[in-house]
Amino acid sequence: MTEANIIYVGKKPTMNYVLAVVTQFNNNIEKVTIKARGKAISKAVDIAEIAKRKFVQTANYDNITLSTEVVEGERGESNVSSIEIVMSRTK
Amino acid sequence: MTEANIIYVGKKPTMNYVLAVVTQFNNNIEKVTIKARGKAISKAVDIAEIAKRKFVQTANYDNITLSTEVVEGERGESNVSSIEIVMSRTK
Numbered sequence: 812m813t814e815a816n817i818i819y820v821g822k823k824p825t826m827n828y829v830l831a832v833v834t835q836f837n838n839n840i841e842k843v844t845i846k847a848r849g850k851a852i853s854k855a856v857d858i859a860e861i862a863k864r865k866f867v868q869t870a871n872y873d874n875i876t877l878s879t880e881v882v883e884g885e886r887g888e889s890n891v892s893s894i895e896i897v898m899s900r901t902k
Numbered sequence: 903m904t905e906a907n908i909i910y911v912g913k914k915p916t917m918n919y920v921l922a923v924v925t926q927f928n929n930n931i932e933k934v935t936i937k938a939r940g941k942a943i944s945k946a947v948d949i950a951e952i953a954k955r956k957f958v959q960t961a962n963y964d965n966i967t968l969s970t971e972v973v974e975g976e977r978g979e980s981n982v983s984s985i986e987i988v989m990s991r992t993k
Contacts, residue, residue, distance in 0.1 A: 852944040856983045860970045875966040877987070879951045892947040896968070 816840055820847035820855045828854070832862040836870065836900055843870075845896040848880060852894045859896045873897040907931055911938035911946045919945070923953040927961065927991055934961075936987040939971060943985045950987045964988040 818831050828845070835843045847855035863870045874897040882891050909922050919936070926934045938946035954961045965988040973982050 850941075850944050852947050853941050853983070856943050856968050856985060860968060860981075860983045864970060872968060875968065877947050877951060877963060877966065879955060890951075892944070892951045894947060 816842060817844045817846060818858075820845060820851045820858060822851075825854055825857050825861070828858045829861045829866070832858060832898070833866045836867045842873065842897060842899045845898070846893065848882075848893040849891045852892065855894055855896060859898060863898065867900060870898045870900045873899045907933060908935045908937060909949075911936060911942045911949060913942075916945055916948050916952070919949045920952045920957070923949060923989070924957045927953075927958045933964065933988060933990045936989070937984065939973075939984040940982045943983065946985055946987060950989060954989065958989075958991060961989045961991045964990045
């Protein structure tokens with residue numbers, strides 16, 4: 812959660828990230844991006860769906876992008892899938 | 903894998919589903935849909951990315967849809983996130 816408007820999904824509980832998304836929208840930010848890699852992708856989809864259904868019903872999916880990133884690990888490079896979910900709120 | 907052109911992601915190894923996607927495209931089917939729920943969503947993204955990058959380079963993402971499904975379980979109804987990835991091949 813270092814950059815404004817971008818929420819990076821990691822190991823914290825799902826609701827922490829949902830709250831982060833909702834807070835952004837409540838601060839009148841129009842576009843919020845949720846990013847996740849590997850196994851956190853499922854959690855990113857949960858976060859987006861919960862935020863949209865329970866808290867910010869006027870939000871919609873602007874764009875969903877899948878890609879592959881190269882990650883430097885202990886045993887050399889490996890590929891990991893990633894998702895980027897861009898949500899925006901209609902006024 | 904009951905309906906034609908739709909691949910449902912479950913507990914089998916990732917490469918089984920990648921092979922199913924590649925086989926569909928090799929049978930001259932133009933659109934292949936990958937569907938997954940809950941924790942299998944991450945695997946669905948892996949499957950799509952591996953199929954696209956390693957086997958069917960001419961495939962693109964037509965449409966990616968996120969939604970929430972109600973599932974009847976032992977302890978009543980619960981919500982589960984789902985993803986639908988539609989891939990098509992440019993000729």
